[in-house]
Amino acid sequence: MKLQQLKTQLKQQFKLSNVDVCDVDFIIAESLNVSRTNLVFVDEISENQHKKIMRAVSLRLNKMPVDKIFKKAYFCGLNFKVNKSVLSPRQDSEVLVGKAAEIINKKQLKTMLDLCTGSGCLAVAINKRTNIKTTATDVSARAIKIAKQNAQTNMAKVNFVLSDMFKNIHQKFDLIVSNPPYIPTKDIALLDDEVKNFDPMKALDGGLDGLKFYKIIAQNAKSHLNKNGYVLLEIGFNQQQQVKQIFSDYTFIECVKDLGGNDRVMVFKI
Ligand SMILES: C[S@@+](CC[C@H](N)C(=O)[O-])C[C@H]1O[C@@H](n2cnc3c(N)ncnc32)[C@H](O)[C@@H]1O
16 A cells, blocks of 8 residues: 555544544654655555554544653653553643753752652653663552653663652752642543543542642651751642742742643742
C-alpha cells in the first residue's frame, strides 16, 4: 500500500473523530520505527506494517494517548518508559526542570528530594542536567519500578524510596521538588478521556480541594530542608493564590509560567 494514501485517509478519520491529526505521523513513524523526518522517504508499506499501524490507530481512536500506546514519552530531550502505572510526563513540567537547574547551579545546591516521582521524569532530568545528589519517592511500587528503569536507561543517579510522602524519608535536603496530584476529586470526571482513562487515578486525585498534597508538603518540608533550602512545586493553572496561602510560613520567591502562559511552578524558600 502507498503510505501517502494511508496517511491522507487516517488524517480525515482522526479529524472526524476529534483526535489530534498530528498523532497520525507519530503513530506511523513509531510503527515503522523511522524518524518523522525520514517518513517522506517511505513510499510503499508492507501488509505487516499496515497491520501494525492500524492496531495503534484503533487504540488512538479509543482515546489512548500515543505515549501509552508505544509505552514511551519524550521529556526534556530524554526518552522515558511509561505504562498505566505512571502519569505520562507533560511538556509543561519541563519548566520546573529548567527552574530547578537554574537554582541548583546558582546556589550550588548539593542534595534534592523529588516527591511523587511517577515515571521519574523530574528526578532524572534534573539529575542529568546538574549532577545533584538525588532521592525520589512515590507511594506506588509500580511507579518506582518504572522510574528505576528510566534512571538506568538515561544513566541518571537517583536513589528511589517507596514512601507515602515523607514517611520513609529521614534526611534533610537543599531542595525539594514535587509535581503532586492536584486535581480536585470532583473534577476528575470532567477531564479528557485521554487523561482520566489512561493516567493512574493516584497521579491525579488531589483530594476534595485538590490541595491535599501541598498541605502535606508545607507541613513537613521545613523539617526535611537544610538552612536556606528551596521548595519547587508544580501547580494547577488556578492554584497560585491557594498554594501561596498554604506556604505562608515560607518565603515566596516567584511563580513561573509555562509555555502556554499559565501559572505552573511556585518557588519557596525557608
Ligand atoms: C502528578 S503525578 C507526577 C509524576 C511525575 N513527577 C511527573 O511530573 O510526571 C503524581 C505522583 O504522585 C504519586 N502519589 C500519589 N499519592 C502519593 C503519596 N501519598 N505519597 C507519594 N506519592 C504519591 C502518584 O503515584 C504519582 O506517581
